Amino acid sequence: MSNDGSFLLRTRGLSRRFGGLLAVSDLNLDIRKGEILGLIGPNGAGKSTTFNLISGFIKPSAGKLEIFGRECTGWSPTKISRMGLVRTFQHSSYMRTMTVRDNILLGTVHGMARASQTERKLRVEETADILGVTPYLESLAGTLPHGIQRLVSIAIAFAARPKLLCLDEPLTGLNQTEVVSTLDVFRAIRREFDCTILLVEHNMKAVMSVCDRLVVLHHGQQLATGTPAEIRTNEHVIAAYLGKRHDK
Ligand SMILES: Nc1ncnc2c1ncn2[C@@H]1O[C@H](COP(=O)(O)OP(=O)(O)O)[C@@H](O)[C@H]1O
Ligand SMILES: [Mg+2]
Structure with missing residues (x-):
């Protein structure tokens, strides 16, 4: 993988099998420095598995992971977090x-x-x-x-001041006021701390408003990549996932 420094994270052919199920299949993900990238898709699409793969919590069945230009395939979560990638879990985790x-x-x-x-x-x-x-x-x-x-x-x-902050459904259960203020927090973190953000989120209105680009996963595969405007009108995405959901 060639990388001139404009990509914080890249995967090539990243795959993970659970028994007979290919949860993530041949994923080529590029996260650009400074962007807020949304990873969306229906339940079971492989979003959390992707988070687990890039943060080292599970090992890929195939493929490569590169973070900040270094190949990190198979690295432990501790080693990856020391590189500056920190993630949250779908279900809040704290003491x-x-x-x-x-x-x-x-x-x-x-x-x-x-x-x-x-x-x-x-x-x-x-x-x-x-x-x-x-x-x-x-x-x-x-x-x-x-x-x-x-x-x-x-x-x-965020206390670790990561270079890449990966958030797994951070808006679940928040009311509308809390959603709006949390999106402002994401924008402030990116602006003031030079923090790139990868966001998995079901709230389409929020995703469309805060993300620079979106990657759509479906059955573990990358269905589409583009700006929110491009994704909103992509017929494959509408058929497989969005339908009218983005109007909500
Ligand atoms: N540890 C696991 N063992 C077996 N199957 C798993 C495991 N983790 C995820 N899966 C399966 O992989 C698929 C993708 O799951 P997941 O990544 O959690 O999807 P999403 O976060 O997009 O809802 C699902 O079919 C799920 O049941
Ligand atoms: Mg999930």
Whole structure:
């Protein structure tokens, strides 16, 4: 794969089989530096499996993974996160019985290995401020409203100041006001921290408004790639997935 630095992540022929099921099939994904890229498709299309593959949580059955120009196929999640790729999970993951402050502190483990306690504390507070969860810093994470818990999950991931932040359905269960403010957070993170974002999301209105480009997966395969306007009018995508959903 040739890469002049404009791609943060590339896969070639990336595939993953689970028994007889090809969950991700021959995926050639290119993530450009600085973009917000949406990965969309129906349930079971292979979106979460793609996240697991690029973050090292599962190994590919075939194909190559390149991050920041280095081949990382088969690398561990820890090694990949040290490269600057951090992901969230489809189901919020945090320590329910720990405070929001301590949860976000856990997120600083990657990328702040040699930082002092004071530096980490500042990082936690800056991150809480960006995500709008400062009022909840001393609350136990498990006691908070669902929308706030989603923001805490993102804060934990963003605390490492990743170069590539991969978010798996971050807007699920948020109300319309929370969706709008969270999309603004994504835009601010990209603008102010030079953070590229890969977004898996079912909320089509949100995806269409925040993403620069979209990749559509269907049965593990790449059905289409393009700008939101191109994807919205792509007949294959409409037939397989969108239908009238994007009007919602
Ligand atoms: N660990 C696993 N073992 C067996 N099958 C799996 C596993 N993970 C995912 N799958 C299957 O792979 C397909 C893609 O799943 P997934 O990547 O979670 O889709 P999406 O996130 O797009 O809804 C589904 O058919 C799912 O059942
Ligand atoms: Mg999923």
